[in-house]
Amino acid sequence: MAGCKAVRPLMSTDFNEAHRRVIGLYRAFYRYIPYIEYFYRNACVTDIRVIDMLVMKGYMEYKEVDHMWQQKGHVIAHWKPSAEIKPQDFIGKFLAGID
Amino acid sequence: MLKNFSKLLKCRCFQSTSFRLQQQQTVPEVEVFINGRSVTVPSYFTILQTLRRERVTFPSFCYHERLSIAGNCRMCLVQIEGMAKLQIACALNVGKGMKIRTNSEKTMLAQESVLEFLLINHPLDCPICDQGGECDLQDLSMRFGNDRSRFTDIHFSGKRAVEDKDLGPLIRAEMNRCIHCTRCIRFSSQVCGLDVLGTAGRGADMLVGTYVDKMFLSELSGNIIDLCPVGALTAIPYMFKARPWEVRKANSIDVTDATGTNIVVNFRFDRVLRVLPREHEEINQEWLSDKGRWAIDSLEMQRLVTPMQRVNTCLCPLDWDSALNIAAGLIKCANPKNIMAIAGPHCNVETLVAAKDFLNMLGSEHTYVERGMNYSKSNTDLKAGFSLNVNMKDIVKADRILLVGTNPRFEAPVLNAWIRQAYRTNECDIFVVGPCCDYNYHVNYLGADVDCLSNAASALQGAKRPLIFVGISQLETANGGPIMSTLSKIVASLKVGSDWGVLNIITRDASFAGALEAGWKPGALEAVEKNVPSLVLSLGADESFYDWKPPAGIPFIYIGFQGDRSSELATIVLPGCAYTESGGLYLNMEGRSQYAMPAVTPPGMARPDWKIIRALAEYSDVCMPYKNLDSLHSRMGQISPNFTCLGCYQQKVFPDLVGQLVTPAKGTGCIDIDMKTLKDYYCSDVFTYNSSTMIKAQKAAVELARSSYARI
Numbered sequence: 120m121a122g123c124k125a126v127r128p129l130m131s132t133d134f135n136e137a138h139r140r141v142i143g144l145y146r147a148f149y150r151y152i153p154y155i156e157y158f159y160r161n162a163c164v165t166d167i168r169v170i171d172m173l174v175m176k177g178y179m180e181y182k183e184v185d186h187m188w189q190q191k192g193h194v195i196a197h198w199k200p201s202a203e204i205k206p207q208d209f210i211g212k213f214l215a216g217i218d
Numbered sequence: 219m220l221k222n223f224s225k226l227l228k229c230r231c232f233q234s235t236s237f238r239l240q241q242q243q244t245v246p247e248v249e250v251f252i253n254g255r256s257v258t259v260p261s262y263f264t265i266l267q268t269l270r271r272e273r274v275t276f277p278s279f280c281y282h283e284r285l286s287i288a289g290n291c292r293m294c295l296v297q298i299e300g301m302a303k304l305q306i307a308c309a310l311n312v313g314k315g316m317k318i319r320t321n322s323e324k325t326m327l328a329q330e331s332v333l334e335f336l337l338i339n340h341p342l343d344c345p346i347c348d349q350g351g352e353c354d355l356q357d358l359s360m361r362f363g364n365d366r367s368r369f370t371d372i373h374f375s376g377k378r379a380v381e382d383k384d385l386g387p388l389i390r391a392e393m394n395r396c397i398h399c400t401r402c403i404r405f406s407s408q409v410c411g412l413d414v415l416g417t418a419g420r421g422a423d424m425l426v427g428t429y430v431d432k433m434f435l436s437e438l439s440g441n442i443i444d445l446c447p448v449g450a451l452t453a454i455p456y457m458f459k460a461r462p463w464e465v466r467k468a469n470s471i472d473v474t475d476a477t478g479t480n481i482v483v484n485f486r487f488d489r490v491l492r493v494l495p496r497e498h499e500e501i502n503q504e505w506l507s508d509k510g511r512w513a514i515d516s517l518e519m520q521r522l523v524t525p526m527q528r529v530n531t532c533l534c535p536l537d538w539d540s541a542l543n544i545a546a547g548l549i550k551c552a553n554p555k556n557i558m559a560i561a562g563p564h565c566n567v568e569t570l571v572a573a574k575d576f577l578n579m580l581g582s583e584h585t586y587v588e589r590g591m592n593y594s595k596s597n598t599d600l601k602a603g604f605s606l607n608v609n610m611k612d613i614v615k616a617d618r619i620l621l622v623g624t625n626p627r628f629e630a631p632v633l634n635a636w637i638r639q640a641y642r643t644n645e646c647d648i649f650v651v652g653p654c655c656d657y658n659y660h661v662n663y664l665g666a667d668v669d670c671l672s673n674a675a676s677a678l679q680g681a682k683r684p685l686i687f688v689g690i691s692q693l694e695t696a697n698g699g700p701i702m703s704t705l706s707k708i709v710a711s712l713k714v715g716s717d718w719g720v721l722n723i724i725t726r727d728a729s730f731a732g733a734l735e736a737g738w739k740p741g742a743l744e745a746v747e748k749n750v751p752s753l754v755l756s757l758g759a760d761e762s763f764y765d766w767k768p769p770a771g772i773p774f775i776y777i778g779f780q781g782d783r784s785s786e787l788a789t790i791v792l793p794g795c796a797y798t799e800s801g802g803l804y805l806n807m808e809g810r811s812q813y814a815m816p817a818v819t820p821p822g823m824a825r826p827d828w829k830i831i832r833a834l835a836e837y838s839d840v841c842m843p844y845k846n847l848d849s850l851h852s853r854m855g856q857i858s859p860n861f862t863c864l865g866c867y868q869q870k871v872f873p874d875l876v877g878q879l880v881t882p883a884k885g886t887g888c889i890d891i892d893m894k895t896l897k898d899y900y901c902s903d904v905f906t907y908n909s910s911t912m913i914k915a916q917k918a919a920v921e922l923a924r925s926s927y928a929r930i
Contacts, residue, residue, distance in 0.1 A: 209845040213833045214538050215827065 155197065156180065220301060245437030265307040265318055274320055277329055279447045280399040281308035284503055285408060291399050293358065296320060304328050310507060317505050323470065326362070333363040339378040340423070340448070341394045345472035346391075349449030351462040352567040367899040368497035382426060386433035386922075387914040389443060389513060390449055393749040396450040399565065402442040408642065409505065409635055410436040424726055426450075432927040435919050436658075437631040437899055440511040441490055444504070455512055455911050456492045462483075465491055470790035471804045472510035473564045473797045474905065475519050476861065477610070477630045478806025479506055479674060483798050483817040490514050490798050500611040500867065501806070507631035508915065509899070509906055513799070514749035516909035520781040522793035523822025538823060538833075545790045546774040546837035548753060549580070558751035560742040562758030562778065563727035563903065566802025566814070568847070569794075569827040570729065570736045571854050573757055575878045576835045587733045588762045589690060589726070590741035592700030595879040598734045602873040603702075604693075605731055606633075606808040607719025608685060609867045614639045618681035619648045619672050622701060624724050625655040628893035628902070630807065631726070634658070649677045652689075655894040668697050668887045671704040674710065684712060690725045694741075699883035706877020719873055723805060728797075731805035735858050756784045757827065758794065760904040763787055777830050779820075792834075803854070803861060811864050831850030855887055898924055 147165050155169035156177050164170055183189045192201065204213050245260045252272055259268045264287070269276045277290035289309040298308045299317035304324065312760050319325055336355065344350045371377075380393040403415045403426065407750075414434045416426045427436065434442075443451050465484040472479035472493070479660045480496035493514055495506035525541030526533040536544075550556065557580055574585045585716035594603050613636035626634040640646040641659040650661045651670050664673045678684045686709070692701055707722045725731065734740070742762050746754075766789060769776050776788035794800075801816035820826070825833075828850065831867050834841045844850040854861035860868070893899050897919035901907035922928055 209829075210833055210836055212472055216823065216825070218829075 221802075239243075242609045244281065248312055248314045248316075250312050250314075250318060253321055253414065254317075254796050259312055261312065263304070263312050263694040265296060265298075265310050265316075268312055269307060269318070270321065275361070276320055277362050278308055279354060279397060280401060281356075281812065282445060284475055285401060285404040285445075287828075288404060289738050290398050290741075291397065292332050293329065295325065296330065297322045297325045297328075301674060303759050322866070324806055329362040330364045333359050334368065336397050337363070337367075340397065341377060343689070346458075347449040348452040348457060349390075349395075349446075349686060349849070354447035363376065363545055369824075375640060378422070383427045384433065385433070385451075386435050386439070386918045388454055388508065388911070389434060389439060389556070390454045390457060391427075391451055393425070393450060393606060395448050397927070398424050398426060399447055400426065401424070401445040402451060405442050406439075409637055410438050412436050430469075430927045433918055433922050435542065435896055437507055437509075437628055437896065438505055438635065440508050440599050440669075441495070441505050443593060447600055453492065453512075453719050455515065460491050460647070466817075468551065468798075468799065468801075468815045469496060470780075470801065470817065471806075471812050471814040472506065473804065473814075474513055475507060476725040476728055476730060476807040476831060477507075478804060478808070478810060479510055479632050480812070481506060481510060483604045485798075485817045488818045500609060501810070502632040503635065503810075503822070505632050505635055509912065512911045513906045513909040516780070516905050517796050517798060519908040519910070521821055521824075522779060522781050522791055523786060523824055524793060525823065526785075526791040528789050533785070536776070538825075541790060541792060542833055542837045545653060545775050545792065545834055545838075548789065549774065549834070549838045552753035552773065554581040554752075556584065556749065556752035557582040557755065558742075558746065558753070559755040559761060560755070560759040561585070561729055561733050561738060562760060563588070563729055563904065564797055565729040565733065565757050565827070566797070566800065566804060567732040567736060567811075567854060568802045568850055569757060570738060570801075571731050571857060571861075572828040572831040572842070572850065573755070574736055574738060574842060576831050577755075577836070579840045579842070580635075580838070585738045586742035586745050587727070587730060587738050587740055588742050588759050589730060590694040590744055591690070591698070592741055592744070593693050593880055593883070594876065595881055596875070598740065600870075600872060600876055600879070601735075601809055601813075601914055602719070602721075602870040603876045603879075604690070604723050604725065604734060604740075605870065606722045606724070606869050607873055608722060608808075610636055610808055611686060612718075613637055614644065616640045616646050616683050617644055618684045619646055620646065620676055620684070620686045621650045621652065621699075622651045622671070622686065622688045622705065623659070623692035623717070623889040623891060624675075624687050625657065625891050625893055626687060627651075627656065628896075628899040629689065629726055633807075639854065642752055649674060652889045652891055653894065654898060655891055666889055668704070668865075668889060670702050671701065671708070672857065674705075675708045678708060678712060681712065683718060683878050684714065684720055686721050686780040687724050688722070689891065690723055691722065692731070693893065696883050696886060698888070699881050701889075703877060703882070705879040706874075706880065710874070710877065714755055717869065719870060719874065723871065728804050728806075730809060732803065732811075735805055735809070735860055737857070757787070758784075760784045777827055779807050779824065780908060782908070792830050793822065793826040794830060795820045795824055800828075801825070803864075805860070808867055809860065809870070810867050811860050813864055814852055839899050895919075895923065 161173055206215055212218055247258045248255055248261045249258050251658045256790055266281055266765050278294040280288045291308045292305040295304040295420050297319040298305050355363045383391040384394050385391045403420040406412050406415045414428050416429055465486045468483045470481050470483045472481045474860045479502040480498040482496045483490055484492045493511050495504050497504045522618055524535045525538055527536050559577055560569055577585055638659050648659055648661045649664055651664050653666045653815040686705055692698055698833055705721055714888055743766055754774045756776045773789045774787055775790045776784045777794045779794050785791045789846050794928055797814055798817045799820040801814045805811045832842055844853050897916055900912040902914040906912045
């Protein structure tokens with residue numbers, strides 16, 4: 120067995136175990152999807168027309184991401200909005216000179 | 219009290235019946251035909267009036283509805299069926315069955331020809347003419363003129379050339395452009411009462427000008443610029459600044475006097491360029507005082523643009539957060555009972571209400587306006603005791619007027635225009651108790667002493683509609699009591715209807731009526747002398763601090779827009795807005811409430827005054843129940859319905875009680891007026907002497923008074 124070196128496994132000891140981990144990751148991604156596309160946020164919607172509209176918008180969004188039409192900023196905006204929130208209270212508005 | 223109420227009700231009933239009677243006595247009407255269409259108009263109408271009422275577009279230059287009819291421009295030539303020659307519509311009365319042809323070939327040809335004749339001698343300098351875009355000659359040439367020129371100067375003799383006149387530092391007279399409509403001449407002699415302008419020569423050689431080298435200075439002089447249909451008279455401060463189609467407009471209220479003159483603020487790129495009058499039939503007709511028109515350059519002079527704090531002798535700029543923290547700290551440390559607010563002359567009602575609420579919440583009742591008034595036991599409970607008790611437009615009906623210690627010509631120029639109208643059209647006799655002043659009508663001086671008021675009784679006796687005007691500055695002195703009690707006795711002895719308010723006060727400050735309505739008290743100076751305040755809050759008040767300085771150690775917060783005496787003394791300066799920036803509600807001397815729209819944004823870090831007070835309250839841990847204009851306005855509505863019911867004149871109640879509640883006092887007797895002549899008019903307060911235009915005008919007035927032509 121010259122040229123071969125026995126190494127310590129990273130995590131899995133055999134192919135089956137590694138396959139299980141891959142499936143596990145796949146499932147983790149899968150489980151996270153509802154949060155990305157606001158499935159849970161819109162879970163309370165019961166109006167069928169609204170649901171249909173949200174589904175259509177979801178498909179549009181999906182296609183835009185898939186085709187890389189959406190830029191990095193658009194995608195990241197789902198997790199961390201970059202726009203600063205304008206002050207709503209009187210003093211905040213006064214100090215900022217907004218009105 | 220009940221008796222008074224029933225009296226009041228009765229007079230209301232009487233008014234409505236008399237109104238109905240008036241309606242029944244209709245003027246005879248005649249039927250005329252405009253291009254075949256039958257219309258019925260009162261028999262006193264002229265043809266041009268008829269056409270205007272029926273909204274027929276019809277050209278004219280010299281005709282102006284507030285001036286006499288001259289009929290010399292010939293622009294309104296019109297064909298009347300059955301008359302051999304064309305007639306001028308402005309001067310011809312309607313007749314029964316008259317057939318007016320405004321679109322016949324003859325009429326149109328005449329209009330075209332008149333314009334052609336005018337343009338022969340009119341320079342083609344529209345591109346450099348300030349009137350361009352709002353020029354009647356341009357407009358009418360486009361609408362009624364010929365589209366090709368027959369004017370070829372084959373002999374190169376040139377157009378008519380006329381020497382320019384020097385009318386002073388405010389009005390530019392480019393006489394080549396003059397079309398001899400004589401509106402300026404009629405205005406100056408009829409409304410201003412100055413026979414400075416006139417014509418010389420006839421026909422093509424006619425010249426409009428001053429006969430001698432004399433400036434045209436009057437408190438209403440700016441209006442001749444609006445009246446001039448061409449660019450012969452234009453405003454020097456607005457020279458070459460903008461075209462009318464570039465400017466944006468905001469309807470506002472003039473705050474340089476207490477008349478509540480309606481104005482339009484023209485602005486562009488966030489700068490106020492000029493102020494023009496806005497028509498209001500009951501207040502200013504369509505005139506505007508020169509101060510209101512030209513003191514606007516003061517808005518960019520000595521402006522406070524950032525919050526500041528006093529460090530030794532200097533004022534150091536701060537940001538709002540720290541400035542408000544420091545100011546709130548001062549307020550929290552001061553004895554809340556003795557915190558005092560003093561309102562200046564330009565405060566709008568929003569600021570006044572917010573400031574008073576703030577002080578009341580802190581536990582202080584010390585809110586004062588600068589001007590004093592202490593002649594009455596009722597203080598300010600009776601509105602009739604500190605306002606004009608007659609609708610301003612009704613002044614023209616007066617047949618005898620007594621002026622006591624006031625010169626309305628400079629204190630309220632547009633009100634004076636009404637007095638002069640009464641003098642001209644109603645043969646009104648005018649009597650004066652007070653020193654000799656420049657009035658623009660003939661007056662009979664009864665003496666300059668309070669005792670001379672006894673002569674006034676006989677002067678006013680027998681008058682059907684007498685009016686008495688008292689200057690507010692008289693009520694500040696100890697003379698106020700004797701004057702008002704004597705005058706009330708005179709009024710009681712006169713036989714006039716109860717709906718006619720005889721005794722009127724001419725106030726001077728735009729904020730005065732609004733402040734008193736909101737519950738502020740007059741007499742700031744007296745109040746600070748009576749008990750020393752623990753903190754002074756000045757809302758644009760400067761005048762008082764020339765006479766009184768807050769003692770060392772007393773914190774002084776200034777909220778205002780102009781750096782003058784107050785900001786010199788202030789511990790903290792919080793930059794506020796001028797009337798063109800914040801707008802707001804103003805009550806004029808009649809008690810009529812009018813809303814001024816904001817035009818431009820406040821400069822730098824300046825904020826609307828009421829918001830500063832609201833923020834200051836929040837920093838001082840006082841919660842005020844409003845945070846936007848809507849909620850503030852509903853709060854104002856709670857205080858007085860006058861603050862939300864805009865525009866209308868309301869009759870004052872219990873005018874007879876004013877005389878009964880006078881505090882007996884012995885005055886010095888001598889009556890004085892601070893604005894006697896024109897040179898005192900231009901720079902009479904802090905706002906106007908910060909205006910360089912007004913200073914130029916004042917210098918010109920001094921020069922004019924010195925010149926040998928002054929008395930011609």
